[in-house]
Amino acid sequence: MRKFEKLISVAAPYNESDVDTDAIFPARFLLLLNRAGLGKHLFNDLRTSASAENPFILDRPEFKDTQILVAGERFGIGSSREHAVWAISDVGIRCVIARSFGDIFRANCYKNGVLPIALDADDHARVLAAAERAEGLTIDLKTKHLSLRDGADIAFEVPDQQRRALMVGQDEIGAILDEDADTIVAFEAQQKRHMPWLYLSPEQLSSFQADSPQKGH
Amino acid sequence: MQPDKPLTLYEKVWNAHVVRAYDERNALIYIDRHLVQEVSSPQAFESLQKHGRLVRRPDAHIAVADHAVPTKDRTLPFKDQLADAQVRRLVKNVEAFGLPYVPLEDDRHGIVHIIGPELGFTLPGATLVCGDSHTSTHGAFGALAFGIGSSECETVFATQCLGQAKQKTMRVHLTGTLSAGVEIKDVVLALIAEIGTAGGQGYAIEYCGPVVSALSMEARMTLCNMSIEAGARVGMIAPDETTFEYLSDKALAPKGAFWDDAFQYWRTLRTDEDAVFDKSVEIDVSQIVPFVSWGTTPADSLPITSTIPDPASEQDAGKRARLLKCLEYMRLKPGERIDRIQIDRVFIGSCTNSRGEDLRAAAAIVKGRKVAKGVSAIVVPGSASVRLRAEAEGLDKVFKDAGFEWRDAGCSMCVAMNPDRLETGERCASTSNRNFEGRQGPGGLTHLVSPQMAAAAAIFGHLGDVRKLMERTYA
Numbered sequence: 001m002r003k004f005e006k007l008i009s010v011a012a013p014y015n016e017s018d019v020d021t022d023a024i025f026p027a028r029f030l031l032l033l034n035r036a037g038l039g040k041h042l043f044n045d046l047r048t049s050a051s052a053e054n055p056f057i058l059d060r061p062e063f064k065d066t067q068i069l070v071a072g073e074r075f076g077i078g079s080s081r082e083h084a085v086w087a088i089s090d091v092g093i094r095c096v097i098a099r100s101f102g103d104i105f106r107a108n109c110y111k112n113g114v115l116p117i118a119l120d121a122d123d124h125a126r127v128l129a130a131a132e133r134a135e136g137l138t139i140d141l142k143t144k145h146l147s148l149r150d151g152a153d154i155a156f157e158v159p160d161q162q163r164r165a166l167m168v169g170q171d172e173i174g175a176i177l178d179e180d181a182d183t184i185v186a187f188e189a190q191q192k193r194h195m196p197w198l199y200l201s202p203e204q205l206s207s208f209q210a211d212s213p214q215k216g217h
Numbered sequence: 218m219q220p221d222k223p224l225t226l227y228e229k230v231w232n233a234h235v236v237r238a239y240d241e242r243n244a245l246i247y248i249d250r251h252l253v254q255e256v257s258s259p260q261a262f263e264s265l266q267k268h269g270r271l272v273r274r275p276d277a278h279i280a281v282a283d284h285a286v287p288t289k290d291r292t293l294p295f296k297d298q299l300a301d302a303q304v305r306r307l308v309k310n311v312e313a314f315g316l317p318y319v320p321l322e323d324d325r326h327g328i329v330h331i332i333g334p335e336l337g338f339t340l341p342g343a344t345l346v347c348g349d350s351h352t353s354t355h356g357a358f359g360a361l362a363f364g365i366g367s368s369e370c371e372t373v374f375a376t377q378c379l380g381q382a383k384q385k386t387m388r389v390h391l392t393g394t395l396s397a398g399v400e401i402k403d404v405v406l407a408l409i410a411e412i413g414t415a416g417g418q419g420y421a422i423e424y425c426g427p428v429v430s431a432l433s434m435e436a437r438m439t440l441c442n443m444s445i446e447a448g449a450r451v452g453m454i455a456p457d458e459t460t461f462e463y464l465s466d467k468a469l470a471p472k473g474a475f476w477d478d479a480f481q482y483w484r485t486l487r488t489d490e491d492a493v494f495d496k497s498v499e500i501d502v503s504q505i506v507p508f509v510s511w512g513t514t515p516a517d518s519l520p521i522t523s524t525i526p527d528p529a530s531e532q533d534a535g536k537r538a539r540l541l542k543c544l545e546y547m548r549l550k551p552g553e554r555i556d557r558i559q560i561d562r563v564f565i566g567s568c569t570n571s572r573g574e575d576l577r578a579a580a581a582i583v584k585g586r587k588v589a590k591g592v593s594a595i596v597v598p599g600s601a602s603v604r605l606r607a608e609a610e611g612l613d614k615v616f617k618d619a620g621f622e623w624r625d626a627g628c629s630m631c632v633a634m635n636p637d638r639l640e641t642g643e644r645c646a647s648t649s650n651r652n653f654e655g656r657q658g659p660g661g662l663t664h665l666v667s668p669q670m671a672a673a674a675a676i677f678g679h680l681g682d683v684r685k686l687m688e689r690t691y692a
Contacts, residue, residue, distance in 0.1 A: 017539060018414055018514050020653040027634040027656075030256050031285055031299035033306055045655050074415045077448065077514075078653060080257065080350040082366035103418060103450050104350055104364055111368035161243060161380065172368070173270065173375045180237055180245060184378060187236045187247055195233075197471035197479040198249050198343060200276050204469055208317055208336075211325070 002113040003169035007095055007139040011068035012057045013131035019071060020078035021105060025087050027079075038083055039090030058091065062134045070124075070131045071098040076105025085112045095139055097146075099124050110162045113169065115141060117156045126152060141167060223489035225386045226455050227421040230361040230486065234344050242383050248373050250338060250345040250360075252329045253280035253316065255307040256634070257348025261371035262310040272314045273377045279338055280311045281319040283328045287636050288597050288624035291321060300635060314374070327600020327626040330354040330568035334438065335602055337467025341456035341483040346373055351568045351650065353444040357437035358464070359456035359486045361421075364445065384451060385495040387420035388488075391428035393503030398684035400578065401436040402570060402648070402667035404428075405443040406508040406518040408500060414516045417449030420496060423488060424454050428502050434463040435572040442569045443650055446515040455487040509555055509680055510652045510665040512543045517652070518665065519555060521682045527551035546654055547662055548642070556681050558664070562645040563594035563675040564657075565668055566624075567631035570648035571599030575668040576607050580615040582672035582686055588620035589678025595622040595637070597629040621675070633658045646674035 029041040047056040057063055069088070075098040076084060085108040088096065095115040109116040117139070119127060126148065130137060135149040141163060146154045158166075165172065176184075192199060200208075224232070237245040258280070265272070272278065285300040295301040304321070311318040319325050325332060330351055333339040341359035346352060348370045355362035365379070372379055389408065395401075409416070422444050429437070437454050444452025454460075461480065464470045471479045510518040511525055519526075525544065528551060531537040544551065549558070565571070565579050576598060588594045596616050598604035604626060607613060613623045630637040631649035639645055639661025648671045649656075652663035664680055673683035 017535070020514075020651070020656075022651070022653045022656050026659065027632050028638075030634050031297070031303050033259050033303060035260050045659050074418075074448070077414055078350065078445075078651060080348060080364040080366055082257070082260070082348075082368060085366070086260075100415060100418065103448070104366060108366035108368065111366065159243065159382070161239060171268075172380070173268070173372050176245065176372070176376045176378060176380070180376075180378070183237050183245075184247070184376065188377075191247065195342075195479070195482065197475035198340070200469060201472070201475075204472075205276055205317070208469065211323075 001111070001169045001171065004094060004113055004115055004141055004166040006141065007067055008136055009067035010063060010134050011070045011097065011127070011131035011137050012063040012066045013070050013128055014057050015070065015072040015128055017073040018077060019075050021076055021081050021084040021102070022078055024076065024084040025081060030081060030083055035083070035086045037090065038087040042087035042091055065092065067092055068095045068097065068137060068139070069093050070128050071096055073099040075101050077102035080104040082108045082111070085109050085114055089114050097124070097127055110165065111172065113166060115139070115158070115166060117146065119154065119156065123154045127154065223492040225488045225492045225494060226359060226423050226453055226486055227361065227384065227386055227451065230342055230344065230359070231383055233342065234361070236378055239380070244381065244383065245378050246344060246381050247378055248346055249277065249343040251278045251370070251373050252333050252338070252345070252347035252352070253278050253370070254284060254329050254347065254349060255282040255303045256284045257367045257370055258310065259303065259306050260367045261374060262314065264371050265374055270375045272316065272374045275315045275317070277377060278316045279319065279333070279336070280307060280316050281326060281329050281332060282307050282321060284628045284632055285635055286321060286627045288627045288629045291625060297636065324601045324605065327602065328568045328571065328628055330442065331571060331599035331603065334358065334434070335467070335600060337464055337470030340464070340470065340479070341460060342486050346379070350445045351442050353450060353452045354438050354442040354568060356441040356444070356451055356453035357434060358460055359453060359483070361451060361453070363450040384421040385419055387417060387422045387449070387496040387498070388494040389422055389424045389498045389500070390426040391424065391500050391502055392426050393428065393501040395428065395502050396506070398507055398669060398687050399502070399505055400667040400669060401432060401440050403505055403508040404500070404502050405440050406510065406515065406665060407505050408498070409443065409447045409515045410508070410518040412447055412498060414446065414514050415448040417444060417447035420449050421451035421453065422447070422449045424452065425488070429454055430457065433574060434459060435574040438572070439569055443515070446650055456483050507667065507670050507683055509670065510663070511547065511549065511555055513546055513652055513654050515650070515652060515665060517543065521556050521670070521680065523555050525549050525551055525553040525555065556679070558680045559644065560592060560646050560664070560674050560679055561643045562639060563592060563671050564597070564630040564645055564647040564649065565595070565671050566597030566599065566629050567649035568599065568628070569650040570668050571597060571603065573603055573606055575648065576603070576612050579668040579672040580612045582669050582683060583619045583621070583676065584615050586619055586676045588675045592675055592678050594620065594675040595624055595630070597624045597637070598626050600626045630657055633661070646671045646680060
């Protein structure tokens with residue numbers, strides 16, 4: 001995962017509410033197997049239905065290379081598809097600021113080096129106004145502060161663990177295996193003693209497999 | 218923390234799975250069960266391979282292809298090469314990593330959230346995840362079940378654990394009596410309309426009360442399934458006799474002495490009397506009439522007897538703008554009667570409403586009637602097992618005689634990534650879970666309804682009150 005420390009960029013204002021992951025990344029592109037290059041389908045239907053005179057926000061010249069998206073309320077609700085975050089990341093966006101997020105979307109952001117920042121109404125309005133003026137923002141994850149060109153300084157919250165992971169570009173699986181390999185083994189041993197029924201018996205497993213016709217695909 | 222602090226159902230299952238507590242809220246939790254499908258898994262498997270990692274416990278996973286598969290003409294290869302490649306990739310991956318897999322032509326095949334319970338893979342008190350937001354469905358059994366992204370799928374493959382934040386708890390207490398023509402789908406649409414798409418965000422919902430106790434497992438699954446549409450990743454119901462009865466003959470449920478042990482434990486899986494929820498909602502279902510969504514989120518739902526809201530009467534400028542945009546997309550006019558909205562398609566299916574009971578309820582409305590001219594209607598059973606049982610009951614004949622198509626199991630028209638989808642401007646009465654813009658196909662117009670209401674819409678040719686058809690039947 002890419003490290004995240006400091007970001008200086010204009011921010012694309014997209015103050016819509018209830019933008020779901022189907023809108024961010026339409027389902028028919030979920031058939032693609034490669035996560036690289038998904039950015040060309042980001043907001044596909046909204047981009048293609050916009051007019052030439054009034055293009056989608058990310059297609060306007062001033063926001064073409066933006067690394068920040070300022071969304072509205074409940075951004076990223078709906079389907080768990082991580083493709084939504086892969087597509088956002090693929091076009092170079094590394095931070096999404098919103099009033100609030102869908103829970104699964106937010107979790108997916110952290111796994112991909114994308115920082116989700118939820119702001120209250122006042123702070124959100126100030127950032128949105130700056131974004132609309134195409135002014136640069138500075139986001140400092142180390143100090144958990146966001147600064148605007150007019151000198152305004154806004155503190156934001158990030159859970160410590162996610163902040164650390166973003167800053168070092170942590171391989172989460174590697175970290176769990178390094179720190180907790182033994183703890184997991186111990187947990188499984190006690191669980192197997194107390195709740196052995198949580199583990200399928202070898203008979204159940206083999207009859208499950210044997211019942212499969214194993215043809216076709 | 219006091220040793221005997223009263224706990225909610227969610228807290229009990231959470232506590233039993235903490236491998237390491239990072240702090241008061243965050244912990245590494247153990248995952249007992251993982252359902253794997255073709256869309257959210259390929260990138261996870263690819264990354265495992267890249268890092269030279271194995272699946273820690275292959276026996277804790279079951280894989281099945283449901284999203285991309287056609288529901289008719291399943292001759293191989295699929296016409297859609299991308300879909301074919303995606304399902305082939307899943308098969309290749311489950312072979313490489315040694316995971317149990319349910320093939321398309323297996324009698325146990327179906328939508329991942331339908332077959333988990335049917336197999337007895339879903340158990341009370343277990344943690345269960347899947348790379349799909351509707352994993353909340355399995356909470357109907359008192360499992361702690363939630364949807365995850367592909368990266369989290371990879372973490373579960375490699376470690377059988379996930380770092381998670383403990384959710385706040387929310388109690389949804391349902392009292393009263395469901396009226397004729399009203400199903401649990403109507404109740405959950407009414408609930409989401411009341412609390413909003415973020416009403417449950419950050420919460421694990423527990424559904425309880427006399428209405429819930431009286432519900433079948435199938436209806437409980439519909440209820441928990443829709444939790445995510447209120448923003449809640451988790452929706453749970455305490456296991457009871459109904460749950461145990463359902464599980465007793467399922468292939469992968471515990472057997473013999475293991476069943477007895479499990480049973481003892483499962484009976485403790487209920488919220489303690491004095492446990493405190495962070496939020497509480499009370500709904501008297503007696504007041505609820507058949508519901509239908511009119512807008513582009515599930516919270517945009519109203520009784521079928523209503524008219525389309527008027528943006529002019531909305532005081533808040535932001536809400537007014539949203540409403541205008543929503544009505545423009547949905548091609549609806551303020552003040553228009555909802556029960557006069559003409560439809561083109563009907564979809565009875567999806568992990569929300571494709572179980573035996575759903576099909577029976579719809580068939581009872583359809584029986585002896587015909588699908589209205591110009592309407593194309595399909596029934597997509599949630600699994601091969603649901604389909605076979607329905608066929609044994611003659612339900613397929615009821616639907617086909619009326620002019621419905623009867624399909625093979627899959628996610629079908631809920632997700633617009635297989636051949637079943639809406640064309641731009643087509644309007645559909647759908648028993649699925651999401652009415653977002655383009656959800657059923659670019660430019661498609663979705664109205665979420667119960668199975669009975671979908672059946673009624675097919676007969677009327679427009680959205681309509683199913684109770685009118687019932688009066689005719691039973692008067």
